Amino acid sequence: MLTICLRFALCALWLLAPPAQAADITGKLRVIDGDTVDVGRTRVRLYGIDAPERGQPCTTLNGQNWACGDWVTRQVQDLFDGQRVRCVAKDTDRYGRVVAKCYAGDADIGARLVQDGLAYAYRKYAMDYDLDEKAALVAKRGIHGFTLQSPARYRLTRIKGRDAQDPNCAIKGNISAKGKRIYHMPGQKFYDRTGIQPAKGERWFCSEAQARASGWRPARR
Incomplete structure (x- = not known):
């Protein structure tokens, strides 16, 4: 009987004890x-x-x-x-x-x-x-x-591929088969056929200045 009571008391103390803090x-x-x-x-x-x-x-x-x-x-x-x-x-x-x-x-x-x-x-x-x-x-x-854009807004543009709140982010940052980073403006020859695959590092830009500063060069046509 004493053993049962002792075990009960220890369990009660364990339940009432504050949770251990995560180690630094x-x-x-x-x-x-x-x-x-x-x-x-x-x-x-x-x-x-x-x-x-x-x-x-x-x-x-x-x-x-x-x-x-x-x-x-x-x-x-x-x-x-x-x-x-x-x-x-x-x-x-x-x-x-x-x-x-x-x-x-x-x-x-x-x-x-x-x-x-x-x-x-x-x-x-x-x-x-x-x-x-x-x-x-x-x-x-x-x-x-x-x-500069807020980091949160920049991440939205980069991760989702296009900033849903800004329809002007229409510049396509494409990476060629040779690894060259080229951006295409609306109206250029290869704009419509250029696809954007964020998983490959490709992305949309909101301005030419943003594209150039990020290391992309303009398409020649």
């Missing part, structure tokens, strides 16, 4: 892009920020096209690549990545990137870095000194 993720950081990193063997999406995608173009204030997404990635690499970091998990996204706040020493990596104008505060999911972005915007730091 620690390890050497490797930058994938402006808001995605590998920590050890774990792919992490930085919580509360949204950075330009690799290859995402922007336009300088004097009208020059520039691959600012690649620039952002290089800046983040210079700041944090190879450092040992600690990440506190918040969630898991639809791609299976851990969404986490990461720290290099006492420095909040997400906060630093927003403060330096290398990422936006991702207000759709968190307001943690709202004031950091506003300060960077006023100072025109980093990406705030250029004209």
Whole structure:
């Protein structure tokens, strides 16, 4: 009888105990892009920020096209690549990545990137870095000194092949059999027969400037 009571008491304590917290993720950081990193063997999406995608173009204030997404990635690499970091998990996204706040020493990596104008505060999911972005915007730091689509809108154009909210995104970015990146404008000779296969890296563009900045050249006819 005593044994049964003891077992019952232990089970009750186990049921009433708070759930164990997930262990922090620690390890050497490797930058994938402006808001995605590998920590050890774990792919992490930085919580509360949204950075330009690799290859995402922007336009300088004097009208020059520039691959600012690649620039952002290089800046983040210079700041944090190879450092040992600690990440506190918040969630898991639809791609299976851990969404986490990461720290290099006492420095909040997400906060630093927003403060330096290398990422936006991702207000759709968190307001943690709202004031950091506003300060960077006023100072025109980093990406705030250029004209570019929001990363979320750019992803919609790239992943779905065409921005459903903008019917003007009709330029076809095709990759030839020889691997050449060529864009076709409506009205050109091969426009209608050119198909777009996003799985191969082909995509639609909303402007010639965007196509050129992303590495595509115009079709000759």
